[in-house]
Ligand code: FES
């Protein structure tokens with residue numbers, strides 16, 4: 188009879204340089220951000236024809252614009268004449284065309300070249316071939332997702348698959364009808380930490396008892412350190428006296444009608460790699476979108492979405508928003524506290540994951556596999 192060694196309690200993290208090295212950051216931009224689907228905008232922010240957003244996907248600038256047919260399209264923000272950026276504002280509204288500010292090549296909202304100085308004297312110019320280069324887009328859960336790769340990976344596998352892996356099925360998120368919710372509040376955070384520290388933090392709850400007093404009041408099981416993401420399909424239950432997912436446990440807002448009895452009074456968290464977190468509670472949905480801008484800096488945009496009648500009624504959303512805003516501030520402070528140590532000689536070979544964090548090793552493997 189052989190005795191198997193018990194699995195070790197501590198599993199190594201990535202080495203510190205993974206969080207500081209500009210070459211690794213560049214490789215991540217190329218092989219992760221530019222190779223996959225990125226959540227680039229709330230579709231409702233593109234309010235009507237001609238409404239646009241300028242976003243950065245890795246090294247590429249991309250314009251996302253709603254057309255006259257209401258379709259959302261995305262294009263490389265690169266003029267086909269001599270390369271000037273077409274849009275430089277982060278957001279704006281055009282009438283029915285995108286015009287390059289350099290020599291005035293002009294494109295319609297489907298990207299076709301429709302005008303340019305002396306264009307009629309150049310009849311051989313193909314207006315489609317010289318139109319703005321398209322970027323793949325999908326709309327899902329009310330957000331616009333874009334991929335700059337020439338041959339995008341399957342959206343169903345990469346994005347929807349992440350939700351299925353976490354919740355067990357796609358119906359579970361459909362119950363929340365996220366695409367029908369309205370933006371109640373948006374807060375942007377500029378975090379002085381590597382994007383992976385933020386993902387790792389979101390994936391574990393070993394820190395919850397230490398840094399999230401308000402959250403553990405609402406979700407007492409989080410005090411045990413097992414994140415809702417540890418078990419497939421599990422949502423953390425609200426505490427007995429808790430009425431809503433609010434900073435003081437007070438009642439929240441009108442429950443989303445599709446939420447099932449099993450989902451009621453529970454919190455579900457989903458990580459969609461590389462940069463989206465979705466948080467589901469009975470009366471609202473919180474969506475985090477991350478943009479890594481440097482090895483030690485990440486922008487995070489966080490949306491709180493409620494039923495449209497709740498937002499329209501001017502209800503006071505403060506107690507709901509304040510809970511996760513505090514969680515965000517507590518988490519990002521912890522990530523910022525960790526970032527400087529990533530260049531310490533003591534951390535050159537990394538740190539340790541305890542058993543309730545072992546699933547983070549799979550994220551590390553996912554990153555390493557792509558960057559190598
Ligand atoms: S670079 Fe855009 S018109 Fe010349």
Ligand SMILES: [Fe+2]
Nearest residue numbers: 388394399518
């Ligand atoms: Fe946290």
